[in-house]
Amino acid sequence: MNPKIKIMAYAVLAVCTLWFGYSFFSSLSRASAAKTERVQPDEEAPAPTNAVAGGTNNPASAVTSTNTAEDTNAAAATTNAVPAPPVKTLKTQKAAPSNKVNWGSFGMMLIGVIGLAITGAYDISRFFATRVDELVFNDNLEGVKDPEYDEAEQVWASGQHLEAVQLMRDYLKKNPREQHVALRIAEIYEKDLGNYLAAALEYEEILKKKLSADRWGWAAIHLSNLYSGKLGKPNEAIALLNRIVAEYGKTPAAKKARERLGIPEPVEEKPPEPAPEPPPPEPPKSNLPPGFRPK
Numbered sequence: 001m002n003p004k005i006k007i008m009a010y011a012v013l014a015v016c017t018l019w020f021g022y023s024f025f026s027s028l029s030r031a032s033a034a035k036t037e038r039v040q041p042d043e044e045a046p047a048p049t050n051a052v053a054g055g056t057n058n059p060a061s062a063v064t065s066t067n068t069a070e071d072t073n074a075a076a077a078t079t080n081a082v083p084a085p086p087v088k089t090l091k092t093q094k095a096a097p098s099n100k101v102n103w104g105s106f107g108m109m110l111i112g113v114i115g116l117a118i119t120g121a122y123d124i125s126r127f128f129a130t131r132v133d134e135l136v137f138n139d140n141l142e143g144v145k146d147p148e149y150d151e152a153e154q155v156w157a158s159g160q161h162l163e164a165v166q167l168m169r170d171y172l173k174k175n176p177r178e179q180h181v182a183l184r185i186a187e188i189y190e191k192d193l194g195n196y197l198a199a200a201l202e203y204e205e206i207l208k209k210k211l212s213a214d215r216w217g218w219a220a221i222h223l224s225n226l227y228s229g230k231l232g233k234p235n236e237a238i239a240l241l242n243r244i245v246a247e248y249g250k251t252p253a254a255k256k257a258r259e260r261l262g263i264p265e266p267v268e269e270k271p272p273e274p275a276p277e278p279p280p281p282e283p284p285k286s287n288l289p290p291g292f293r294p295k
Helices: 003-036 103-131 147-157 161-174 180-192 196-207 213-228 234-247 252-261
Strands: none
Touching: 003 103, 147 161, 147 180, 161 180, 180 196, 180 213, 196 213, 213 234, 213 252, 234 252
């Protein structure tokens, strides 16, 4: 997949997951608030009390009496305060929050999380798979090829060997750790183009790379074959075989190098068996009667 398309797909999936997650948790919060919120009861307004004392402050109940005597005494009639009936005040109530949880958003969020986990795990495993050389060599250095450079193999199959080599070089520049491509280039130089010197140069460059012991040994064996055969350099071949034996003596390639050099296989020395422990000494005999022992 195109890296740009893959990044866009990750971004869309992540945004959708976050959106549905926000919607779900928001509905969950509203539902929790709805359970705890209680509607307050209506409050009754206090009844006002009216009292008139020594005056005419209450026009509805003030009565003035006038006497025709010499002294005019103003008597203020007091009226008892009668409580007014309770008046209910209307309290504006807010709409209660919804107590429904958006389970649909939860399901979409879960699908998004699972999708991110699966695609992420796939890409991570693929990333580490490309970093770890999984090429398994046989005696002819033939191995499993990466499908991404099948186009170069198809060009090689059509007989365009130099064009295939160039495509493989371009691929190797982008993926320098995939040294099986370099081995394939050396093989094309040797078997298809008959350019043994170019093939040997390719193998020499391969041996400078950091490879596992087994793979390095097989590449060195193949180079020694070129030295001792088509290139007519027996001294270089013998030196390379000795190097395989000395530096990678426990590999299968070293076993083949010893066969060509006429060196016998080393005999593995078994560790010496431990000496048996001596039996414990017998106690000295005593002349005392049974049940008695010496002091």
